[in-house]
Amino acid sequence: MVAVINYNAGNIRSVLYALERIGVEHVLTDDHDVIRKADKVIFPGVGAAASTMKHLNETGLTELIRSLKQPVFGICVGMQLLCSHSEEGDVDCIGVFPEKVKRFRPENGDKVPHMGWNTVRLNERNDWVSPEIDGEYCYYVHSYYVEAGSDTVATTEYCGKEYASMMRRGNFYAAQFHPEKSAGVGERILRDFLGV
Template structure:
C-alpha cells in the first residue's frame, strides 16, 4: 500500500490519478498510523512553505515524516519541505535534506514562476532512476528551487541557475517537477520509486 500524505496542499489529486493509471493500491490519508504502516509514502503538493509547515507542525505530521523509514517520495513542494530552510516565508523546514530552498531571481528575462517543460540531467552516480530519464523533459511549476548539493540526483537550469531537479538521501527521494504530469517519463520515474 502506498500512502499519499493528505495535508493543506493543492494538486494532490493528480498523484492519485497517476497511481490509479499504474494500478497501484494507494490511500490518501493524514492518519499517522496508516502513514507509518505504508510500504511507500508520497509527499506531494503545491502550496506556500510557511503555511504548509505550520500545518504539518500543528498536526504532528512533521515528526511523522521525519521518522519514516520506508521509501518516501517528495514531489514539488514536498521536495522543498524536506529541505532545511525555505526563503519562502523564511521558514525552517523538515531538515531531511541539508540543502536550502531559494527564490528565483530572474536576470535574463525568464518569467517566474518557472512553468513548463524542462530537462532532467542525471548525475553519473545516481542509483534509482532509469537511464532513459536522462535528458528527458518533465513538467515544472515553481517559484523557488533547491540548491544543487551532495543529495542531488539530477539537475536542470532556469534563470541562469543550475538547481536540483531530483534528490535522494537514505530512504527519502524527491523531484522538483511533477512526475504525475510528465507523461511517459513521469510514469517511469514513479515506477522507479515504487521499485526501490
C-alpha cells in the same frame, strides 16, 4: 500499499490519478498509523512553505515524516519541505535534506514561476531512476528552487541557475518537477520509485 500524505497543500489529486493509471493500491491519508504502516509514502503538493509547515507542525506530521523508515517520495513542494529552510516565508522545514530553498531571481527575460517543460540531467549519484531519463523533459511549476548539493541526483537549469531537480538521501527521494504530469517519462520515474 502506498500512502499519499494528505495535508494543507493543493494538487494532490493529480498524483492519485497517476497511481490509479499505474494500478497501484493507495490511500490518501493524514492518519499517522496508516502512514507508518505503508510500504511506501508519497509527499506531494503545491502551496506556500510557511503555511504548510505550520500545518505540518500542528498536526505532528513534521516529526512523523522525519521518522519514516520506508521509501518516501517528495514531489514539488514536498521536495522543498524536506529541505532545511525555505526563503518562502523564511521558515525552517522538515530537515531531511540539508539543502536550502531559494527564490528564482529572473535573468535575461526568464519568467517566474518557472512553468512548463524542461530537461532533467542525471549525475553519477543517480541510483534510483532509469538511465534513459537523462536529458528527457519533465513538467515544472515553481518559483523557488533547491540548491544543488551532495544529495542531488539530477539537475535542471533555469534563470541562470543549475539547481537540484531530483534528490535522494537514504530512504528519502524527491523531485522538483511533477512526474504525475510528465507523460511517459514521469510515469517511468513513478514506476522506478514504486518498483512496478
